[in-house]
Amino acid sequence: MNLRRLSLIAVPYLWLFGLFFVPFLIVFKISLSDIALSIPPYTPTLELSEGWAGFKDMVSKFDFENFEFLATDDLYWKSYLSSVQIALISTFICLLIGFPIAYGMANAPKEWQPTLMLLVILPFWTSFLIRVYSLIGLLGQEGLLNQFLMWIGLINDPLIILNTNLAVYIGIVYTYCPFMILPIYATLIKLDGSLLEAAEDLGCSRTEAFWRITVPLSKAGIIAGCFLVFIPALGEFVIPSLLGGSDTLMIGKVLYEEFFSNRDWPVAGAVAVILLLILIVPIVLYQRNEQKMMEAEQ
Amino acid sequence: MRRLTWFNATSLTLGFAFLYIPMLIVIIYSFNESRLVTVWGGFSTKWYGELLQNEAFLSAAWVTFKVGFFSSIIATVLGTMGAYVLVRGGRFYGRTLFSGMIYAPLVMPEVITGLSLLLLFISIGLDRGLFTIILAHATFSMCYVSVVVSSRLVSFDRSVEEAALDLGATPFEAFRLVTLPIIAPAVISGWLLALTLSLDDLVIASFVAGPSATTLPIKVFSSIRLGVSPEINALSTILILIVTVGTVAASLTTKRAVMRRQKAEQMADQSS
Numbered sequence: 001m002n003l004r005r006l007s008l009i010a011v012p013y014l015w016l017f018g019l020f021f022v023p024f025l026i027v028f029k030i031s032l033s034d035i036a037l038s039i040p041p042y043t044p045t046l047e048l049s050e051g052w053a054g055f056k057d058m059v060s061k062f063d064f065e066n067f068e069f070l071a072t073d074d075l076y077w078k079s080y081l082s083s084v085q086i087a088l089i090s091t092f093i094c095l096l097i098g099f100p101i102a103y104g105m106a107n108a109p110k111e112w113q114p115t116l117m118l119l120v121i122l123p124f125w126t127s128f129l130i131r132v133y134s135l136i137g138l139l140g141q142e143g144l145l146n147q148f149l150m151w152i153g154l155i156n157d158p159l160i161i162l163n164t165n166l167a168v169y170i171g172i173v174y175t176y177c178p179f180m181i182l183p184i185y186a187t188l189i190k191l192d193g194s195l196l197e198a199a200e201d202l203g204c205s206r207t208e209a210f211w212r213i214t215v216p217l218s219k220a221g222i223i224a225g226c227f228l229v230f231i232p233a234l235g236e237f238v239i240p241s242l243l244g245g246s247d248t249l250m251i252g253k254v255l256y257e258e259f260f261s262n263r264d265w266p267v268a269g270a271v272a273v274i275l276l277l278i279l280i281v282p283i284v285l286y287q288r289n290e291q292k293m294m295e296a297e298q
Numbered sequence: 299m300r301r302l303t304w305f306n307a308t309s310l311t312l313g314f315a316f317l318y319i320p321m322l323i324v325i326i327y328s329f330n331e332s333r334l335v336t337v338w339g340g341f342s343t344k345w346y347g348e349l350l351q352n353e354a355f356l357s358a359a360w361v362t363f364k365v366g367f368f369s370s371i372i373a374t375v376l377g378t379m380g381a382y383v384l385v386r387g388g389r390f391y392g393r394t395l396f397s398g399m400i401y402a403p404l405v406m407p408e409v410i411t412g413l414s415l416l417l418l419f420i421s422i423g424l425d426r427g428l429f430t431i432i433l434a435h436a437t438f439s440m441c442y443v444s445v446v447v448s449s450r451l452v453s454f455d456r457s458v459e460e461a462a463l464d465l466g467a468t469p470f471e472a473f474r475l476v477t478l479p480i481i482a483p484a485v486i487s488g489w490l491l492a493l494t495l496s497l498d499d500l501v502i503a504s505f506v507a508g509p510s511a512t513t514l515p516i517k518v519f520s521s522i523r524l525g526v527s528p529e530i531n532a533l534s535t536i537l538i539l540i541v542t543v544g545t546v547a548a549s550l551t552t553k554r555a556v557m558r559r560q561k562a563e564q565m566a567d568q569s570s
Contacts, residue, residue, distance in 0.1 A: 004469060009387055009396075012380040012440070016399040019437040023414030026421055040420060097316065100309035107306050116310070118549055123317050125541045127498050129515050129522070130534040134320035137327065137526045142336045144323055177317065235407020237501050242522060252409045256501075259413060269417075272410045283405050 031269030032062040042266050066270035076271065079249040080278065086165065086250060087233040090172035091180075094229045095222065097173065098180030102221075103214075105181070106188035113189075120185070124178045131175050132242050139167055139243070163245035171239040176232065180225040187221030188214070220293045227286035235275060251275055321538060328531035335526040345532040352529065358517040362497055364428065365513060369435035370492040376436065377443025377492070378485055384444065385451040403441040411438060412505030419506060426508025434506045435496040442495060443488035450484035483555065490548070494541075 036043040044061040070076040105116045123131060138145050139161040146158040161167050191214065199209040215222075237252035244250070251271065259268040328346075332339025349355060380400055387393070403411060415434045419426060458480075462472040478485075500515035507516060521530060 005387075008379060009383050009390055012376050012383060012444075013392070013396055015376055015437070015440070016380075016396070019415065019418070019433060020399050020403060021395075023418040026417045027410070027414045030417060097313065100305075101313035104306035104310040104313070107303070108310065114549065114553070118545065119314055119317070121549075122542060122545055123321070125494055125545050126321070127515070127534075127537055127541075129498070129500055129518055130324070130537060131321065133518070133522050133526075133530060133534060134324045136522065137335055137531075138320050138323060140336070140526070144336065147336065174316070174320070181313075231405050232407070235409055237409050238519075242519075252407060255409050255413065265417070268413060272413055275407060276410060279405070279407070283402075286405070287401070 027269045027272050029062075029269075030265055031066055031273045032064065033266045033269075034063075034065065035264050035266050040265070041263055066266050067274070069267065070270055070274060075249070076254065079251045079254045080274070082249045083234050083251040084278070086168060086172070087230050087236075090169050090176070090233055091226050091230045093169065093173045094177055094180040095226060098177050098225060099184055099222070101177075102181045102184035102188055105185050106191070117185075120178050120181050124182075128175060129238065132171055132238055135167070135171055135174060135243060136162065139170065162243065165244065165248055167243040168240050168248055168250070171243040172229075172233050172236065175239065176229040179228040179232075183224040183228065184218055184221040187218040191217050220289060220296070223289045224286070224293070227282055227289070231279060231282055231286065234279065321534075324531050325535045325538065328528065328535040330528060330531075333528060335528060335531070345528040346536075349529050349532045349536075354512075355514070355517060355529070355533065358512050358514045361428065361511050362514040365431045365435060365503075366493050366496040369432045369439060369496045370489055372432070372436035373439035373443050373492040373496075374485060374489040377440040377488055378447050378481075380440060380444035381447035381451055384448050400441050400444050403438045404445065406438075408499075408501035409505075412502040415502065416505040425510075426506055427510040430506045430508070431503050431511060431513065434502050435492075435499060438502065439492035439495045442491050443485075446488040446491060447481060447484045450481045454480050483552065487548075490544075 030042055033042040033044060035041060044058045101120075105113065105120070108116055137143055140146075141158045141160060141162065143162070145161070146155075149155045150158065161170070195213050195217075196209050199213055200206065204212065235252045236250060237256055240248045240250040240253045241256075244253075252275075255268055255271045255275070258264050258271060327335060327338075329341050329343060330338055331342035331344070380396075384397060384400060387396075412434070415430075415437070416426075419430050424430060454477075459472055459476050462476045463469065467475065498515065499513075500519050503513045504516050504519070507513065518530060518533065521527060
């Protein structure tokens with residue numbers, strides 16, 4: 001291996017190792033430590049001056065107390081469960097809304113498609129925070145949605161949407177919808193139209209042809225879209241803290257508050273480790289789906 | 299078969315209405331005279347004036363700009379190198395770990411990335427501020443750059459590069475004169491992505507920023523928590539406008555580049 005190749009590999013490798021991999025080891029280490037009234041606020045710490053003996057001393061003081069605490073305290077497992085529930089339901093609603101949009105785009109006249117594509121990508125580039133913010137003004141008690149519904153006479157009293165779980169669902173669906181639309185559109189646009197014609201010639205009704213041909217052939221896009229919504233939604237922090245209420249339990253918010261408000265670093269570390277363990281399954285499944293899609297293209 | 303049916307037209311209209319109405323309302327209400335954000339009090343541009351005089355927002359915007367500028371450049375260089383290693387690196391010790399480290403940050407919850415980087419900076423005793431935000435942003439956006447650039451590297455014909463080497467170019471010259479111009483569109487879109495990610499990021503920055511540096515998203519977040527305000531509406535409108543102009547311009551440029559390339563390929567086919 002020559003020096004040039006070695007340095008080409010070493011620079012990005014060491015960067016990611018130092019700023020991505022090592023930080024995880026630190027989180028894991030702290031999750032095994034105990035909270036303490038010191039700086040940094042946990043114990044044991046590594047005594048570099050004592051060398052190997054110091055390291056062994058630190059390891060011998062590790063325990064799984066924080067994880068036991070997470071398992072026994074209601075707040076945490078309820079937060080994990082409700083995060084999974086909120087992420088799952090929002091992913092499903094995203095699919096219900098995103099699929100018809102992607103389908104409509106793929107079947108729109110060809111000269112419209114670049115514009116439609118641009119219209120989906122535009123929210124994707126627009127600041128996430130601003131899109132969440134735009135919902136606050138819409139969903140509030142005196143917000144425009146309530147004003148509109150009262151004006152058309154559908155309701156007499158304003159609906160309370162903001163600061164409830166409903167607002168969190170709306171927020172996730174609204175901000176993550178483009179992630180669902182794009183992969184589904186990408187598979188639908190490649191769908192061979194003659195297959196549908198053949199099915200209709202052979203006596204399939206239009207709806208039947210849709211369920212037996214279009215849906216199975218866009219499966220890879222549907223799966224990719226679902227994971228692209230589910231994975232970030234599970235650890236979401238901004239949406240529950242801006243749109244949700246005080247009773248909205250989502251693990252990203254719990255982790256943030258554990259660290260900054262309670263200053264309990266070891267417990268925050270343990271919350272992060274468990275969240276990562278929960279995410280490993282969908283991440284591996286997502287990667288496998290991506291690989292299948294790549295192989296199918298070749 | 300590509301005709302607009304009643305069903306498709308409805309789903310497109312409703313879908314795009316859902317995506318755009320909330321943002322349109324923010325834009326309309328940024329021109330509202332009244333401080334009450336739900337009552338229309340006549341047209342006015344006074345909130346833009348107040349925004350431009352708000353020192354806190356201006357200095358936060360400047361911090362965000364500096365972070366975005368430096369972190370996106372570092373991310374582009376490192377990400378392009380990373381893509382090169384992924385696609386052309388061959389076998390080396392720890393390759394699986396390397397590709398794992400490239401793909402993992404893309405799906406990692408921001409709270410975990412932020413927390414782990416903060417704990418790293420504290421344990422090595424690095425003071426939090428502008429520098430730590432730049433390091434953090436460069437790290438996660440380089441992975442996005444790598445993914446964008448490697449998809450271009452995979453699809454390009456390697457023999458042109460080999461021809462340059464055969465003709466006596468040094469490996470670096472071959473990269474600069476042959477490979478780089480070919481992958482340049484991907485490098486540029488990777489850079490734009492890195493810049494946008496950095497300008498947008500709230501969660502990671504609020505972990506690693508410390509009290510000395512406040513970015514625009516952190517500032518916006520803390521004022522949104524107090525409720526809707528006309529200044530934020532004005533700021534949002536400006537940002538939406540910048541993104542819209544940028545995206546439309548970028549898509550027009552790529553469209554033109556694709557057309558030019560097709561034309562060049564046609565001419566090459568004819569002459570051969």
